[in-house]
Amino acid sequence: MKGVIPKCLGELIVSKFGKDNWKKILKESGLSENTLFMAVQDIDDAAVMKVVETTCRILNITLIQAADAFGEYWVCEFAPKIYSGYYKNKTTTKDFLLAMDAVHQKTTINMAGARPPRFEYEWKSDNTLIMHYKSHRGLIDFLVGLVKGVVKYFKEKHIVTKISDTKVQIVFK
Ligand code: HEM
CATH class of the missing domain: 3.90.1520.10 (H-NOX domain)
Structure with a gap:
């Protein structure tokens, strides 16, 4: 999957739950806590799903709550900044x-x-x-x-x- 998806997830978690939680999620997903996702980079789907699962566990939320939070952040905050043309x-x-x-x-x-x-x-x-x-x-x-x-x-x-x-x-x- 394109890195733009975990990049958006990271931005959401840092802005709503703080940088330390995001670092912890990366680490417990088996990645470096300093991982930076690039928008067009290819990331293994399983690695992205692992980050999503770890997010649910650490923040104590369900997959549906994570998906709703991601959807709202992607559409209302993240995509308008980088894909504004599609909103015109x-x-x-x-x-x-x-x-x-x-x-x-x-x-x-x-x-x-x-x-x-x-x-x-x-x-x-x-x-x-x-x-x-x-x-x-x-x-x-x-x-x-x-x-x-x-x-x-x-x-x-x-x-x-x-x-x-x-x-x-x-x-x-
Ligand atoms: C301007 C708005 C949007 C842009 C530019 C955009 C772009 C993208 C990109 C680049 C990916 C990664 C694709 C890949 O890795 O092959 C993706 C994934 C996805 N997008 Fe969007 N998206 C937008 C809005 C939406 C909306 C509103 C929906 C739902 C109605 C949606 C549904 C999905 C889903 C479900 C995926 C996950 C990949 C999958 O299921 O295979 N996206 N999107």
Whole structure:
């Protein structure tokens, strides 16, 4: 997985829980406490998941809480700084989510080794969208956290529910 993901996680933990906790998490994940993740660097998926698991253990939070915190931080704080172009001309959760399949293809086109998730969009009714998640990584809880982050970013109130390991439902209010 691209280093941009653990880089964002590190920034979130340092800002909300302090540098010492982040150092401890790195060390207990078998990495140097001074590890710096570079955005386009390839990191073994298992190593990233180990850091996520250690984060949950040390901060005493569940994977779902970690995924929700990550999703909110990525969408509301981290991505607007480094990927501001993708926020231009998007004024609603719906516009933003519907652009995400193309955004992942575009962002990673020049990143060697990237295997971004793909999304398919199925409208069950006028206000109910199913996002089909296609990835070998099985990070559905992160998808849910990220979608909730988008809802928060646009200050809307839609209902986001995981309905299987490959599907997230969004009911637009
Ligand atoms: C401007 C906003 C965004 C950008 C630029 C972006 C970019 C990226 C990049 C570069 C990766 C790593 C891909 C790889 O290592 O192959 C990634 C992973 C991921 N992104 Fe995004 N992302 C954005 C927002 C979102 C949103 C809003 C969602 C959900 C609706 C999302 C869902 C995911 C998931 C679930 C992964 C984990 C990798 C996987 O499941 O295979 N992203 N994203």
